[in-house]
Amino acid sequence: MITVENLTKRYGIATVVDAVSMAIPRNAISVIVGTSGSGKSTLLRMINRLVEPSSGRVLIDGADTRSEPAHLLRRRIGYVIQGHGLFPHRTVAENIATVPRLLGWEDARIRARVEELLQVFQLDPAKYADAFPHQLSGGQQQRVGVARALAAEPAVLLMDEPFGALDPIIRAKAQEDLLDIQRRFGTTIVLVTHDMDEAFRLGSHVAVMSVGKLLQFDRPAALLRHPADDFVARMTGASDRAMKLLSLMTAGEAALPGVCDGPTVAASASLRDVLSELLWSGRGAAMVMGEDGIARGHLTVAAILERARP
Amino acid sequence: MTSNAITLSVTRLRAYRIDALGAVLVAAGAAALLFLPFVLFKANRIVPGEPRALTELLPLWGNFACGATLALAALIAVGVGDARVRLAAALGGLVVVALAAAAAANALTPAGNRVVRVAAGPAFWVLLVVLGLMATDALTRLRPRPAMRVLYLALTLVVSVLVLAHGTFDNLSVMREYAVNAGRFMPEVRRHLWLALGSLGAAVIVALPLGIVCYRVPKLRPGVLGTLNVVQTIPAIALFGILMAPLGALAAAAPWVSALGIHGIGAAPAAVALFLYSLLPIVANTVAGLKRVSRSAVEAAHGMGMTEWQVLTQVELPLALPVILTGIRVVLVQNIGMVTVAALIGGGGLGTFVFQGIGQTAIDLVLLGAIPIVVMAFSAALLLDALVETLDRTKA
Numbered sequence: 001m002i003t004v005e006n007l008t009k010r011y012g013i014a015t016v017v018d019a020v021s022m023a024i025p026r027n028a029i030s031v032i033v034g035t036s037g038s039g040k041s042t043l044l045r046m047i048n049r050l051v052e053p054s055s056g057r058v059l060i061d062g063a064d065t066r067s068e069p070a071h072l073l074r075r076r077i078g079y080v081i082q083g084h085g086l087f088p089h090r091t092v093a094e095n096i097a098t099v100p101r102l103l104g105w106e107d108a109r110i111r112a113r114v115e116e117l118l119q120v121f122q123l124d125p126a127k128y129a130d131a132f133p134h135q136l137s138g139g140q141q142q143r144v145g146v147a148r149a150l151a152a153e154p155a156v157l158l159m160d161e162p163f164g165a166l167d168p169i170i171r172a173k174a175q176e177d178l179l180d181i182q183r184r185f186g187t188t189i190v191l192v193t194h195d196m197d198e199a200f201r202l203g204s205h206v207a208v209m210s211v212g213k214l215l216q217f218d219r220p221a222a223l224l225r226h227p228a229d230d231f232v233a234r235m236t237g238a239s240d241r242a243m244k245l246l247s248l249m250t251a252g253e254a255a256l257p258g259v260c261d262g263p264t265v266a267a268s269a270s271l272r273d274v275l276s277e278l279l280w281s282g283r284g285a286a287m288v289m290g291e292d293g294i295a296r297g298h299l300t301v302a303a304i305l306e307r308a309r310p
Numbered sequence: 311m312t313s314n315a316i317t318l319s320v321t322r323l324r325a326y327r328i329d330a331l332g333a334v335l336v337a338a339g340a341a342a343l344l345f346l347p348f349v350l351f352k353a354n355r356i357v358p359g360e361p362r363a364l365t366e367l368l369p370l371w372g373n374f375a376c377g378a379t380l381a382l383a384a385l386i387a388v389g390v391g392d393a394r395v396r397l398a399a400a401l402g403g404l405v406v407v408a409l410a411a412a413a414a415a416n417a418l419t420p421a422g423n424r425v426v427r428v429a430a431g432p433a434f435w436v437l438l439v440v441l442g443l444m445a446t447d448a449l450t451r452l453r454p455r456p457a458m459r460v461l462y463l464a465l466t467l468v469v470s471v472l473v474l475a476h477g478t479f480d481n482l483s484v485m486r487e488y489a490v491n492a493g494r495f496m497p498e499v500r501r502h503l504w505l506a507l508g509s510l511g512a513a514v515i516v517a518l519p520l521g522i523v524c525y526r527v528p529k530l531r532p533g534v535l536g537t538l539n540v541v542q543t544i545p546a547i548a549l550f551g552i553l554m555a556p557l558g559a560l561a562a563a564a565p566w567v568s569a570l571g572i573h574g575i576g577a578a579p580a581a582v583a584l585f586l587y588s589l590l591p592i593v594a595n596t597v598a599g600l601k602r603v604s605r606s607a608v609e610a611a612h613g614m615g616m617t618e619w620q621v622l623t624q625v626e627l628p629l630a631l632p633v634i635l636t637g638i639r640v641v642l643v644q645n646i647g648m649v650t651v652a653a654l655i656g657g658g659g660l661g662t663f664v665f666q667g668i669g670q671t672a673i674d675l676v677l678l679g680a681i682p683i684v685v686m687a688f689s690a691a692l693l694l695d696a697l698v699e700t701l702d703r704t705k706a
Contacts, residue, residue, distance in 0.1 A: 050613055075615030085610030089628050099614050148614075158613075 001026045002047065002156065002188065007056035009042050016042045018212035019056065024205075029182055029189040030217075031203030033196055033235065039212040040192045044158055047190065048077045060156065075099055078149030078157035078187070082164040084141045086133040092118070092144050093129040099152040117147040120181070139170040143177070150185065159191040163198065175201055196235055200244060208232045221248050225310045242308040247272040251288045254307055255297035260285040267296050275304045331447060332387035332396075335440045339384070342436035349414045349434065352427040355483070355672050359429055367414040379406040380437075387444055393451035400445035407437045408479075415481035427483040429674060456696035463692050467685075483674040484681070491663065491678065499682060501577075502659035505652060506645040506686075509581050513588030513641065518634070520589070521596025522622070531597065538590035546583060546651045553579040554655070580652030587648065588641040595637025599630030632702040639694035646687040650679070 002024040009017040017039040024030045034040040045051040047058055049070040058065045065073055086095050093114050100110045118125045121143040133141055142162065149157055162178075163171045175198065182189055193199055199206045200220045207217040208231070216228040224241045227233035237244060251274050252267030262285040265274045278286055278301055285300040349367070350359025365373055383403040386395055415428040454462065479485045488495060524531045544552070558574025561567050572578040603626050611625045627634075653661030663679030666672075 048613060050609075071615045071617050073615070074613060079610065079613030081606055081610055081613065083606045085604070085606035085613075087607050087611070087625060087629075088604065098611075098616075102615055102620070145610075 001061060002190070003059040003062075004043075004047075005057050005059070007043065007046055007058065008054050009039070009046060009051060010054045015212050017046065017053075020209075020212075020214045021056075022207060022214060022217045024188070024190060026188050027186045028204040029178075029191060029202050030205040030207065031199040032190065032192045032207045032209060033194065033199045034209035035194060037211070038209040040194075040209045041160055043209070044160055044190060044192045047156075048074045048079060048158055050074075050079075075102055075152065076154055076156070078152075078154040080145050080149045080157070080159040080162045082161040084133075084145035084165075086141055086145060086148070088133055091130050091132055092123070092136070093125075095133065095144060096148045096151050098148060103152055105152075113151060117151060120184070121147050121177070123147075138166055139174065142166060142170075142174055146178070146181070150181070150187070153185075155188060157187045157189045159189065161193055162191065164193075171198075178202060196237060200248065208235050210235075221245060224248075243272055246270065246275060246304065246308050249307060251286075251299055252290065252296050254303065255288040255299055256303055257297050259295070260287060260298040260300070262286045262298070264289045265299070267291070271299075271304050271307055274299055275301065278304075327391075329388055329391070332389075332444070335444055336384045336387050339380070339437055339440040342433040342440075343380075346433040346436065347431035349411060349418070350429045350431045351418050352429065352483070354425050355427050355486075355674065356670060359427075359431070361431060362414070362418065364410060364414060364433075367417045368410065372410070372413060376406055376410050379403060383441070383444075393448045397445055397448035397452070400441045400448060403441040404438070404445065407434065407441065411482060412479045415479070415483075419481045424486075427486060427674065428481060429483040456699045459692060460696050463689055467689070484677050487663075487672070487674045487678045491675075494662075495678075498658060498660050498662055498679075502646070502649050502661075502683070503686070505577060505581055505584065505649045505657065505659055506642065509584035510588055510638065510641055510645055512581075512585050513592055514638065516585075517589045517592035518596055521593040521634075522600070524593060525597045525600040535590070535594060535597075538593060541586050542590050546587075546648055547654065549583040549586065550579050550651075550655050553582055557582070575655045577652070577657045579655060580649070580657035584645050584648060584652075588645060591637040591640045591644075592634070595640075596630065596634050599633030599637075600626055602633060603629040632698050635694060635698045635701065639691060639698065642690045642694060643687045646683060646690060650683060 004020055004022045004024065007017055007020045008015065020039075020043055032040045032043060042051055046053045047065070049065060052070075087098070090098075096114045096117055097110045100113060105113075114129065115125050118128060123140060123143065128136070128140070128144075133144065136144065142165075146159075146162065149159075163174050166174055178189075179202065181187070191202060203220060205217060206220050206223055208215045208223065208228075210231050216223060216232050223232060223236050224245050227236060233241075247270045249271045250267060251265050251269045251271060254271055255267070262283045263277065263281060264287045265277060267288050267290045269277075274286060278284070285298055287298050288296040290296050343364075347359075347361030348364040349362050351362050352359045364376065368376065379402055383399040386399040390396060390399075411430050411434050418428045419426055449459075449462070473479070474485070480489070520534065524534050541549075554574040557572060557579050561573045607625055607629070608621060611621045616624065649657070649659045650661035650664055652659055653665050660679040660683050664676050664683075667675030667677075667679065
């Protein structure tokens, strides 16, 4: 768990981050959203002390981050930035091996870890290990950037607009991959973005920031149902919040017992997608089927609409 | 004419395309052969030469072989696109021109006569430049890898030295001057290189950290670069003069300084001046190279837990190295040329021959100093270009 206590950053007379306190849960993705200039990146960079706070403190698993030299702290925390920041003069394998080398791992262990990560990120080691970053596509570069950040098995991963430079299709794939990676390694991830849709897709918790202040930090559904103020309501998109709410819930979670005569939808599909499917096909109800092929129950249009209320 | 016919004739013209560079080179070479003397005969080393045409000096078969090779090279230069063929033709032409000059010198020199001089004439030099340009152009089109370029250079140098050592050209006037100065030649070459490389080495040791500091502290930049810019504008001779007084005073005041060989004239002021001239290109290129390093790579390096020193040595300097080396290349070539002037204040080096030659109006002695300087500067440029290209892995 990362505990942020009263964290403040001032540059001259400007207060960029203003007394932010939050408890970032372990083994989950927390997303910080805000407009540009909201202080979200500064807040993130104070966690690994790329920016030193003016006051307040950060605790990781109870230990103050200032209890060790900043560069040693950072070696335990993964860090991914927009535009990947790969070293252009080093191969993919050398890039990924950066932090393990700083930590003095043995060569054999580094090689094994690099190979494992390339496999996890669907990059054939034989083809890509010795390639240089400029020889990769944008999506591949971004994946290498994340692999490099995870190389030394950090418990915490900080990501600053990691998908900002990707086109929409590659971004969607990168977001899927990140969810898989988080489930696989159980990493605690803090991600900064200005894109509310991305925040809702990825975050188990979402923090909304504006002009240096943390307005609300809660589960996405709670942000939609009970926005703390007008700004949060506007950020989360008041006009389509019913649909956003539906997109946060899966068919499996909302399924009612019993059977019906209708199309079959996957239990993992969002209620928003199921509703869209029913509207499109003109049917009133659908069967919900798990990945194992066992029926989980059924869903009616009325039942789905009931879920779209505050 | 119908449009079809026009298209057809344009296509045909393209098929018989004439190489523009080749045409210019051939025109220059032919004009030189027709209107300029190939060799100059001098009764002794300081009188002006009398022109001699090649045709009267070579045997019939020699004239024929020479003419045929140059004509073939000319045809290839104008009409053949294949770079390998062009390179072979240019090299063949160079060999023939060199051998013709040697043969002409042998024909004009009475056996055992050590007074007459046979110098290569304007036509020889024009042909040398023309064929040399044709060869470099062909090499550029072949795009050899850096290692191959260094190999070509090494081969050329080794073959040239072997041919010169063999004595083929001993009757040419430059080699006559070499024979007279043989004992002094290699020491002056070594001194020349030592002055050029030594001042470069000292400049790198000072300029690299200075460049890094200037990059890190932008406030220092205008002052440091401005001062070095002013140094750069002082003419070499003036700088020698300026340095003479303080170095002379230093040597007079402290005997141990004088014992180290530091005096108001000689190698010391030359080395100091070259060192000062070397600073600006290296400092400026270090700053430019570091500026060019990707901000996001540096931020990522910090974010992953590199120390300041590690960021500098593992990320910033390696990425700036090609630009820094380009600055060092400029300095090295500049120094090899500038050391020549050091001879004026007793600094030694190949400039000694150049200025002695000028003093004695013995142009061959000037060439004995100048030709090795050109060869060294050219080799240094080629070597460092190859190094820059090899190290720039980001553009591999």
